[in-house]
Amino acid sequence: MSYDPANIFARILRGELPAHVVEETEDTLTFMDIMPKANGHALVIPKEGAPNIFEISDDGLHKLITQVKRVAKASQRAYPGNGVRVIQLNGSEAGQSVFHLHFHIIPSADGMNFGFHGGAAADEASLSEHAQRLKQALATID
Numbered sequence: 727m728s729y730d731p732a733n734i735f736a737r738i739l740r741g742e743l744p745a746h747v748v749e750e751t752e753d754t755l756t757f758m759d760i761m762p763k764a765n766g767h768a769l770v771i772p773k774e775g776a777p778n779i780f781e782i783s784d785d786g787l788h789k790l791i792t793q794v795k796r797v798a799k800a801s802q803r804a805y806p807g808n809g810v811r812v813i814q815l816n817g818s819e820a821g822q823s824v825f826h827l828h829f830h831i832i833p834s835a836d837g838m839n840f841g842f843h844g845g846a847a848a849d850e851a852s853l854s855e856h857a858q859r860l861k862q863a864l865a866t867i868d
């Protein structure tokens with residue numbers, strides 16, 4: 727599938743839209759999902775413009791998954807007592823709605839009961855609070 731550089735996450739990467747950024751690396755950006763499935767729901771995206779896992783370069787995917795692991799570790803630390811779901815969707819048939827590759831990192835405590843996608847947008851104060859919580863946990867990860 728072709729990559730549309732006007733997609734929402736590309737616009738966040740270019741600074742055209744705001745986001746609650748948790749961490750930026752040379753190759754990735756981590757920020758809070760605006761419609762969280764749970765408190766602390768973060769998204770990790772590559773800077774490389776790829777719509778899905780099939781189109782990204784192997785090198786880009788390697789860097790991305792390394793950052794996914796780092797954020798998942800931070801999630802575990804920031805939300806003790808929860809498990810961590812790492813979810814990634816490819817294609818509208820699979821439920822993907824933003825066509826810039828992304829991994830969801832979601833603190834989860836509801837066992838196998840997972841309907842996906844949050845229902846409503848969270849308020850700014852809550853997104854900011856949970857971005858801060860993840861940032862603090864990231865600061866403790868090598």
Ligand code: DGP
Nearest residue numbers: 734745758759760761815821822823824
């Ligand atoms: P997916 O279905 O895997 O493509 O998930 C896309 C996610 O992106 C969904 O959980 C909601 C989130 N999202 C949509 N628009 C925005 C936005 O403008 N900002 C942020 N931070 N998240 C968004």
